[in-house]
Amino acid sequence: MSQAFTKAMARNIFYGGTVFFFLLFLALSLDTVSVLPERDNRANLTEAVVQGKKLWENNNCIGCHTLLGEGAYFAPELGNAFTRLGGKDGIMAFIKSRPVDGIPGRRSMPQFNFTDEQLNALAEFLKYSSEINSANWPPNVQG
Amino acid sequence: MQYSSQAVAKPYFIAAIGLFAGQILFGLILGLQYVLGDFLFPEIPFNVARMVHTNLLIVWLLFGFMGAAYYLVPEESERELESPMLALAMFWIFLVAGALTVLGYLLVPYAGLAQLTGNDLLPTMGREFLEQPTITKLGIVVVALSFLYNIGMTILKGRKTVVTLVLLIGLTGLAVFFLFSFYNPDNLVLDKFFWWWVVHLWVEGVWELILGSILAFVLIKTTGVDREVIEKWLYIIIAMTLITGIVGTGHHYYWIGTPEYWQWWGSVFSAMEPIPFFMMTVFAFNMVNKRRREHPNKAAVLWALGTATMAFLGAGVWGFLHTLSPVNYYTHGSQITAAHGHMAFYGAYVMIVLTIISYAMPMLRGRTAANSNKSQVLEMWSFWLMTIAIVFITLFLTAAGILQVYLQRMGENPLPFMVVQDKVALFYWLREIAGLVFLIGLLTYIASFFVGNDEPEAKESA
Ligand code: HEM
Numbered sequence: 001m002s003q004a005f006t007k008a009m010a011r012n013i014f015y016g017g018t019v020f021f022f023l024l025f026l027a028l029s030l031d032t033v034s035v036l037p038e039r040d041n042r043a044n045l046t047e048a049v050v051q052g053k054k055l056w057e058n059n060n061c062i063g064c065h066t067l068l069g070e071g072a073y074f075a076p077e078l079g080n081a082f083t084r085l086g087g088k089d090g091i092m093a094f095i096k097s098r099p100v101d102g103i104p105g106r107r108s109m110p111q112f113n114f115t116d117e118q119l120n121a122l123a124e125f126l127k128y129s130s131e132i133n134s135a136n137w138p139p140n141v142q143g
Numbered sequence: 144m145q146y147s148s149q150a151v152a153k154p155y156f157i158a159a160i161g162l163f164a165g166q167i168l169f170g171l172i173l174g175l176q177y178v179l180g181d182f183l184f185p186e187i188p189f190n191v192a193r194m195v196h197t198n199l200l201i202v203w204l205l206f207g208f209m210g211a212a213y214y215l216v217p218e219e220s221e222r223e224l225e226s227p228m229l230a231l232a233m234f235w236i237f238l239v240a241g242a243l244t245v246l247g248y249l250l251v252p253y254a255g256l257a258q259l260t261g262n263d264l265l266p267t268m269g270r271e272f273l274e275q276p277t278i279t280k281l282g283i284v285v286v287a288l289s290f291l292y293n294i295g296m297t298i299l300k301g302r303k304t305v306v307t308l309v310l311l312i313g314l315t316g317l318a319v320f321f322l323f324s325f326y327n328p329d330n331l332v333l334d335k336f337f338w339w340w341v342v343h344l345w346v347e348g349v350w351e352l353i354l355g356s357i358l359a360f361v362l363i364k365t366t367g368v369d370r371e372v373i374e375k376w377l378y379i380i381i382a383m384t385l386i387t388g389i390v391g392t393g394h395h396y397y398w399i400g401t402p403e404y405w406q407w408w409g410s411v412f413s414a415m416e417p418i419p420f421f422m423m424t425v426f427a428f429n430m431v432n433k434r435r436r437e438h439p440n441k442a443a444v445l446w447a448l449g450t451a452t453m454a455f456l457g458a459g460v461w462g463f464l465h466t467l468s469p470v471n472y473y474t475h476g477s478q479i480t481a482a483h484g485h486m487a488f489y490g491a492y493v494m495i496v497l498t499i500i501s502y503a504m505p506m507l508r509g510r511t512a513a514n515s516n517k518s519q520v521l522e523m524w525s526f527w528l529m530t531i532a533i534v535f536i537t538l539f540l541t542a543a544g545i546l547q548v549y550l551q552r553m554g555e556n557p558l559p560f561m562v563v564q565d566k567v568a569l570f571y572w573l574r575e576i577a578g579l580v581f582l583i584g585l586l587t588y589i590a591s592f593f594v595g596n597d598e599p600e601a602k603e604s605a
Pocket residue numbers: 071072073074167170171173174177193196197200480481484485488489490493574575577578579581582
C-alpha cells in the first residue's frame with residue numbers, strides 16, 4: 001500500500017467504521033424488535049406452544065431437521081410441516097408411528113415415546129411456527 | 144522459543160489435533176448415514192453424531208486459538224505470561240469438561256442429558272451449535288474469562304503491538320457474543336434472531352480478527368517484512384471485516400420472521416464481505432513475495448498462503464454464491480449451505496490454527512526454527528491431501544445442492560425431500576470418498592510429527 005496511506009489512517013477507519021456500523025446494526029435490530037409483534041405470531045404463544053418448543057429443544061430435533069431453513073439438512077423442513085402433513089393430527093400420527101429400530105436401509109426418525117400431551121404440544125409448536133410471517137419461504141410445500 | 148511460558152501452548156495444540164481427529168471420524172459417520180440411513184441406528188442417531196462433529200470442531204478451534212495466544216502474546220509483549228499455572232489449570236478444566244460433554248452426548252439420550260444437567264433451570268440446549276448443557280456453557284465462560292485475564296494482563300503490562308491488540312479485541316468479542324447463547328426466549332423468532340449474534344458475529348466478525356492477527360504474526364516472523372507494513376494491512380482488513388460483516392448479519396434475517404428490509408441490508412452488506420477475504424489473499428502473497436529472508440519452515444509459509452486462499456474461496460466465493468436474497472430464497476438450508484460451511488470453516492479457521500501450529504510446534508519441541516526436511520515434506524503432503532479433499536467435498540455438496548434446489552424447490556412438479564435425497568445419493572457417496580481422502584491427509588499430518596525427528600533441522604536457504 002502507498003506511503004500516503006498511513007497506519008494511523010487505517011486504524012481510524014477500523015475504529016470509526018466499527019463503531020458506526022455497529023450502532024447502525026443496533027438501530028436496525030431495535031427497529032426489528034419493535035415491529036416483530038406484527039410478524040412473529042406471538043399472539044399464539046400458548047402454554048402448549050412453549051412446552052412444545054422445550055420438547056423440540058430437549059430432543060434436539062434441529063440435529064436432523066431444518067426449522068425455517070436453519071438446522072441440519074438430513075431430514076425435511078418443518079416450518080411448514082403443519083401444511084404438508086395436513087394439520088396437527090398428521091404431525092402427531094407421524095411422530096407416534098416411528099418404528100423403534102428404524103426402517104432397514106433408510107434414514108429413520110427415532111421413536112421418542114411421547115405422551116399424548118407431549119405430542120399435542122409439539123404439534124402446537126409446529127402450527128405456531130408455520131404461522132410466522134416468513135416472507136413466503138419456503139418456495140413450495142415440499143420445503 | 145524466547146520465553147519459557149510459551150510452552151503452555153503445546154498441550155493446547157496437541158489437544159486440538161486430537162479433537163480434530165475425533166471430529167473427522169464423526170464426519171465420516173455422518174457421511175455414511177447420509178447414504179446408508181440405518182448405519183448405527185438407533186445407537187448413534189444422526190443428530191447425536193452431528194453434535195459431536197460440530198461441537199468438537201468448535202472446541203478444537205478454541206483450543207487452537209488459545210494455544211496461539213499463549214504462544215504469540217509473550218513473544219509480542221516481550222515478557223513472560225502472567226500466569227502459566229492458570230493457563231495449565233484451564234487447559235485441564237476445558238479438556239475434561241469437553242470430554243464429559245461429548246461422552247454425555249454419546250452415552251445418554253439427549254433428553255436425559257438435558258434433565259440430568261438441569262436444563263429447565265436455564266434452558267439453553269437443543270439449538271444448533273449451542274447443544275452443550277448449560278453447565279458446560281458456564282464452564283466455557285469461566286475458562287474464557289480466566290484466559291482473557293491471563294492474556295490481557297500480559298498484553299497490558301508488556302509491549303503493545305497491533306497484533307496483540309487486534310487479537311485481544313477478537314478474543315474479547317468472542318467471549319462477549321457467546322453470552323447470547325444464554326438468551327433463549329420462548330418466541331422462536333427472537334430466539335433465532337439472537338442466535339445469530341453468536342454464530343454469525345463469531346465467524347464473520349470477531350473470529351476474523353483472531354484470524355487476521357495470527358496470520359499477521361506468522362507473516363512477520365517468516366517473511367521478515369517490516370512490521371509497520373503488515374500492521375497497516377491488518378488494520379484495513381479487519382476494518383473492512385467489521386464494516387461489512389456486522390450489518391451483513393442481515394443475510395440470515397430473510398426468512399425467519401424478521402422484517403423484509405433485511406433483504407436489502409443483508410444482501411448489500413454481505414455481498415461486500417468477500418472484500419476483506421480478498422484483501423487477505425493479496426496481503427499474504429504480497430508479503431511472501433517481498434520477503435527479506437528464506438525462512439526454513441516452508442510448511443508454515445505454505446499453510447499461511449493456503450489459509451489466505453482457501454478462506455477467500457470458502458467464505459468469500461462460496462459465501463457470495465448464496466448470499467443475495469433472491470438466490471438465498473431457493474438455496475436456504477440446502478446442501479449448498481453445507482458446502483459453504485465446510486470450505487469456509489476449513490479455509491479460514493482450521494487452516495489458521497494449523498498455520499500457527501506449523502510455525503510454533505518445531506520451537507515448542509526444541510528446534511530452533513523448523514523441522515527436518517523429511518518431516519516438512521510429509522506435512523506439505525498432508526496440506527495438499529486435506530485441502531484438495533475439502534475442495535472436492537465442497538464441489539460434490541454443491542452439485543447435490545443445485546440438484547436438490549432444482550428438484551425440490553423449482554419447476555412444475557416439486558418432489559418431496561426424501562425422494563430428492565435418494566436421487567442425489569451418488570454425490571453423497573462421492574463426498575464420503577473425498578472424506579476418506581481427508582482422513583488420509585489428517586493421518587499423514589499426524590505422522591509428520593513422528594518422522595524425521597532425528598534428522599537435522601532444515602536450514603535457511605538464503
Ligand atoms: C471427512 C470429512 C467430513 C465429512 C464426511 C463431513 C460430513 C458432514 C455432514 C454429513 C454434516 C451434516 C450435514 C447436515 O446437517 O445434514 C456435517 C456438518 C458440518 N461439518 Fe462436516 N464433514 C467432514 C469434515 C468437516 C470438516 C473438516 C469441517 C471443518 C472445517 C466440517 C465442518 C462442519 C460444519 C461447520 C457442519 C455444519 C454445517 C452447517 O450447519 O451448514 N466438517 N459434516
